Amino acid sequence: xLSDAELATAINAELDDIASEAIMRGDDKTPAWQPEIDSHxxxxxxxxxxxxxxxxxxxxxxxxxxxxxxxxxxxxMVAEAxxxxxxxxxxxxxxxxx
Numbered sequence: 757x758l759s760d761a762e763l764a765t766a767i768n769a770e771l772d773d774i775a776s777e778a779i780m781r782g783d784d785k786t787p788a789w790q791p792e793i794d795s796h797x798x799x800x801x802x803x804x805x806x807x808x809x810x811x812x813x814x815x816x817x818x819x820x821x822x823x824x825x826x827x828x829x830x831x832x833m834v835a836e837a838x839x840x841x842x843x844x845x846x847x848x849x850x851x852x853x854x
Contacts, residue, residue, distance in 0.1 A: 774797045793828075802815065810844075813833070
């Protein structure tokens with residue numbers, strides 16, 4: 757299981773990849789009215805978390821439009837991953853009891 761710091765590093769790495777791809781496409785200039793981290797980027801982060809720790813993050817945690825900045829995105833996604841891991845542990849404990 758990853759620590760919070762390791763999970764934050766994985767999320768930041770995915771956000772770096774997304775930013776690099778935007779630069780390569782030539783659309784790295786975010787208009788002032790758009791969030792820095794849009795909902796499509798957040799869904800990619802959700803998939804990265806699923807790859808890294810094997811839990812599914814609900815897209816319900818993604819605000820409409822995305823997050824205003826990277827720090828907020830990372831904080832929310834780490835918290836959501838911890839919630840998902842706790843749910844997985846609860847389900848595993850129930851299965852062992854039966």
